[in-house]
Amino acid sequence: MSFGELSTPTLLLEKTKLIANINKLDLRLSTLSTPLRPHLKTCKSARVAELIPNITQNGITVSTLHEARYFLDNGHTDILYAVSIAPQKLTQIKQLQDQGASMTLILDTLEAAKMVAQSSEELQAVFPCLIEIDCDGKRAGLPPQAPEIVEIAAFLNEQSGTQMKGVLSHSGGSYYCQTIQELQEMAEQERISITTAAQRIRNAGLPCPVVSAGSTPTATYAATLEGVTEYRAGVYVFQDMVMEALGVCQTNDIALSILTTVISHNKSGNRLIIDAGSLALSTDPGKKNRLGEPHYGCVCDATTGQPIDGLWVTSTNQEHGLISLDNSNRSLTDFPIGTQFRILPNHACITAAAYPGYHILDDQVPPAVIDYWDRSNGW
Amino acid sequence: MSFGELSTPTLLLEKTKLIANINKLDLRLSTLSTPLRPHLKTCKSARVAELIPNITQNGITVSTLHEARYFLDNGHTDILYAVSIAPQKLTQIKQLQDQGASMTLILDTLEAAKMVAQSSEELQAVFPCLIEIDCDGKRAGLPPQAPEIVEIAAFLNEQSGTQMKGVLSHSGGSYYCQTIQELQEMAEQERISITTAAQRIRNAGLPCPVVSAGSTPTATYAATLEGVTEYRAGVYVFQDMVMEALGVCQTNDIALSILTTVISHNKSGNRLIIDAGSLALSTDPGKKNRLGEPHYGCVCDATTGQPIDGLWVTSTNQEHGLISLDNSNRSLTDFPIGTQFRILPNHACITAAAYPGYHILDDQVPPAVIDYWDRSNGW
Secondary structure: OOHHHOOOOEEEEEHHHHHHHHHHHHHHHHHOOOOEOOEOOOOOOHHHHOOOOOHHHHOEEEOOHHHHHHHHHOOOOEEEEOOOOOHHHHHHHHHHHHOOOEEEEEEOOHHHHHHHHHHHHHHOOOEEEEEEEOOOOOOOOEOOOOHHHHHHHHHHHHOOOEEEEEEEEOOHHHHHOOOHHHHHHHHHHHHHHHHHHHHHHHHOOOOOOEEEEOOHHHHHHOOOOOOOOEEOOOHHHOOOHHHHHHOOOOHHHOOEEEEEEEEEEEOOOOEEEEOOOHHHHOOOOOOOOOOOOOOOOEEEEOOOOOEEEEEEOOEEOOOOEEEEOOOOOOOHHHOOOOOEEEEEOOOHHHHHOOOOEEEEEOOOOOOOEEEEEEOOOOO | OOHHHOOOOEEEEEHHHHHHHHHHHHHHHHHOOOOEOOEOOOOOOHHHHOOOOOHHHHOEEEOOHHHHHHHHHOOOOEEEEOOOOOHHHHHHHHHHHHOOOEEEEEEOOHHHHHHHHHHHHHHOOOEEEEEEEOOOOOOOOEOOOOHHHHHHHHHHHHOOOEEEEEEEEOOHHHHHOOOHHHHHHHHHHHHHHHHHHHHHHHHOOOOOOEEEEOOHHHHHHOOOOOOOOEEOOOHHHOOOHHHHHHOOOOHHHOOEEEEEEEEEEEOOOOEEEEOOOHHHHOOOOOOOOOOOOOOOOEEEEOOOOOEEEEEEOOEEOOOOEEEEOOOOOOOHHHOOOOOEEEEEOOOHHHHHOOOOEEEEEOOOOOOOEEEEEEOOOOO
């Protein structure tokens, strides 16, 4: 299928930018002497995963058991399921183990640890676990000085059905940083938080071989990762407008976009209407644009992929996207009905999940569609 | 599969509430003597569609060509594609016609009408069209007094490849109403807008047999639909928290929910963490709750389906939902890890699109899973 024959809305992935993003972070973490355990919740694609250097040795991170099954089917056996385990899911974890997966779980309460230990007996399984550490107060995990950390570590270590494997943190707070310096400080805050927790466990005479941290913004700006044994990042493979707003990438690095078509001109509102709306772009609000305004994506020329100054998706309904021309020097007649755009998404992880796969583009102008790669959506 | 065996997050649909919602609006529109042409963009389900009275006679509305193909495969032939047509999609429309569909298109510019006429020659097809009328300034369509309306109607009428079939409006502005009275006024505003446009076309000696209007809120509160030949509504089959906030339904009418599991307790933040996040619930902000706060869903007991006072999904990440207990009289220990909830979604159309289908529940407590119905997601 040629680029011009694609039916809109649809998902595009530029292979050259994808590979450049992958290799850039690989080089950065190599320089910091820390292995990358990529978080595949963004791409959910075996074809993207196979481009990531050393992925077989370093292992992978997933956010759903559906991803775990899919990547196991595609030959990835060392799998970190980086969402707190619910007791109801342990039967599925055991099935994955029986099919050859080396599964690592996470938890942050003694209650959960006890449930895992109990299920391990019923299921005749051993479950390796990391204790989640909270480095920024944004979501889950125990504060680095919490007494429960050592208590849980001791419990996991003494039970026959659980294995105390280490600690894990996620610096989601990096998404709220305003400057590069704040991102560097957040990276260091996470490093200190998690290595402090690991040291407390070791000081108690307990094992803590794995110290797993990370996010794309901190991976990009961390000055040192001393004491961290693996780093996780996910959205870096595609990048998106949130990463651009944070200073983590340039617009031109963003490999993922949505192809859309102008379907109407609304003269009274001075806006274009496109066939990419809330489902095609997601309703993730992302970050404000350079004009300080909320938006649902950056509008680019479909052929060149270059942003069109002043054009943003200003609002969405289910299958309608609205592009106001008020802040541009363009008029409706510049974009006849049938004109196509590429939209750079706010949050690649969420937008991509609306599609069963990617149309892979080369870097020609106009691009050629060189392949189609599937995704593993759902649960 | 029993209710207790469902893996979370997953999508639930209560059949008794669904049928009650369907029959309630059917009765209401019968009283107003206006046929309902249901908008199937919400349910995207043939099994839901077959519960709607007179659907074969009245025809259906869709928002994507994927829906059109799916419903045609399921025996629905009278299909209104209620999103402005792009010229690139006419080949697919012709394919649907060749497979037995009676397709009606919409447009709101002379430019689009000319493109459709030109394609009709190339494709050896005739395309029936409605002209979209703007009744509230919120999205698309021509204002009722716009000179272009008669111009487009005349063009569609005189071309051999197009058929001037009527006018269409959507009162999306009803979603911004604050009171029932405002909803009634919006319904009347839409009725006057579209019947005015229709009359202007007829006054010019042109045909305008179809006058198609609607939204779930205005369908619920319109005092009269005189002059309107068909009404469209979609979300009414499920209802959701946006409809509840508008006064269109009660919480207890909402038939759609997400089953989720408590996966962690975050003591420092006094919040529960559940395994339904941005993908499982969507990031649609909906309306503020009774406390005047933004939220991502109303938390209900999994077994009874009844709301738990003061519990709302307060924020989401990709696979994490956070439920703050700050505004409740509950403590973390009231909800052990492994506790399950049903979440009533903000915007049913968007939330349901994350799932391939529905687990159908009966109205027992605890419910039984009596069926599984698929959906037609994507484009």
